[in-house]
Amino acid sequence: MSKLIVAISLSILFMQTVNIAASDDLWVTYAGDPLKTGHGKRIVLVSGDDEYRSEEALPMLGKILARRHGFDCAVLFSVDPETRTIHPEEKTNIPGIHLLDDADLMIIATRFRELPDADMKHVDDYVNSGRPIIGLRTATHAFNYNKNKQSPYAKYSFNSTEWPGGFGQQVLGDTWISHHGYHKRESTRGVINKEFQGHPILRGVKDVWGPTDVYGVKNLGPEAVVLMHGAVLEGMSPDDKPVAGAKNDPMMPVFWTRSFTGRSGNPSRVVCTTMGSSTDFESEGLRRAVVNACYWGLGMEDQIPAESDVEYVGDYHPTEYGFGSFTPGVKPATYRLD
Numbered sequence: 001m002s003k004l005i006v007a008i009s010l011s012i013l014f015m016q017t018v019n020i021a022a023s024d025d026l027w028v029t030y031a032g033d034p035l036k037t038g039h040g041k042r043i044v045l046v047s048g049d050d051e052y053r054s055e056e057a058l059p060m061l062g063k064i065l066a067r068r069h070g071f072d073c074a075v076l077f078s079v080d081p082e083t084r085t086i087h088p089e090e091k092t093n094i095p096g097i098h099l100l101d102d103a104d105l106m107i108i109a110t111r112f113r114e115l116p117d118a119d120m121k122h123v124d125d126y127v128n129s130g131r132p133i134i135g136l137r138t139a140t141h142a143f144n145y146n147k148n149k150q151s152p153y154a155k156y157s158f159n160s161t162e163w164p165g166g167f168g169q170q171v172l173g174d175t176w177i178s179h180h181g182y183h184k185r186e187s188t189r190g191v192i193n194k195e196f197q198g199h200p201i202l203r204g205v206k207d208v209w210g211p212t213d214v215y216g217v218k219n220l221g222p223e224a225v226v227l228m229h230g231a232v233l234e235g236m237s238p239d240d241k242p243v244a245g246a247k248n249d250p251m252m253p254v255f256w257t258r259s260f261t262g263r264s265g266n267p268s269r270v271v272c273t274t275m276g277s278s279t280d281f282e283s284e285g286l287r288r289a290v291v292n293a294c295y296w297g298l299g300m301e302d303q304i305p306a307e308s309d310v311e312y313v314g315d316y317h318p319t320e321y322g323f324g325s326f327t328p329g330v331k332p333a334t335y336r337l338d
Helices: 003-021 054-068 097-102 117-127 137-141 166-172 284-297
Strands: 028-030 042-048 072-076 105-110 133-136 188-192 208-210 225-232 252-261 267-273
Touching: 028 054, 042 054, 042 097, 054 072, 054 105, 054 284, 072 097, 097 117, 105 137, 105 284, 133 137, 133 166, 133 284, 137 166, 137 267, 166 252, 166 267, 188 252, 208 284, 252 284, 267 284
Parallel strands: 042 072, 042 105, 105 133, 133 267
Antiparallel strands: 028 072, 188 208, 188 225, 225 252, 252 267
């Protein structure tokens, strides 16, 4: 049997499997193109923030990773358990989180979630497994345990003292600190660090700009490799100039790699960017850096193309970020690919 027939057969089998798993339509799956490089690797993208519209950005990324690069993808959402619709303000319910058990890579873009212990165990097991992790924007403050402070996972909270800075600081490199740029008035220009301009993640990355502001970073250790800094711009246009003064002297890191070693003793390749709103991802450069980061995280950096294909699969018209700006009544199935 030829390799092509085997690949197609495996893809069909995977599609049948995920269709059964997602038959209740509480998450969405995209089968990877069997002829693309990433075929056979599974990526779980976990959305769940109430400000930066990760419920729109992650399906877009999942489609690109599946159709353009061959990765099998599952996108998870915060879901209202009664209406079964996507509700980013629902902090305790992310159906499908068990899919992390078989994932090769996790992309997380949550904000202040407080998952039940049975669900959080899947996250904790993944984090400690040695498998790669990519954190976007609010993942620096992905969790916040307010109601269940006795939970064994309360240490994941962004303000934890037991595990200083929680998941954000301990795993990604830093927790939530501040809006370094003026929120909704000063946008971000990604400035490539010349020291690491040859890094595989930056391959083909020429221009990065986003309308979100630069986050403050103060706990990132010297082991981190800062690939991009963030220039705070005077306004909300990519043509605006960097502001003068201390905000850009020095500039804050906005995209870095590091390593995290948990209970397994196996180091995870970790990538974090404090950019990542749905509107930030209109930047081709940012999309390419995150797609390249998937390859790098999986140890496939030698297979990163000179210019990764990050063209949208279907339409992408992201909602402007802000609290309460999500579109109500949307079901996960809305993001399925026919």
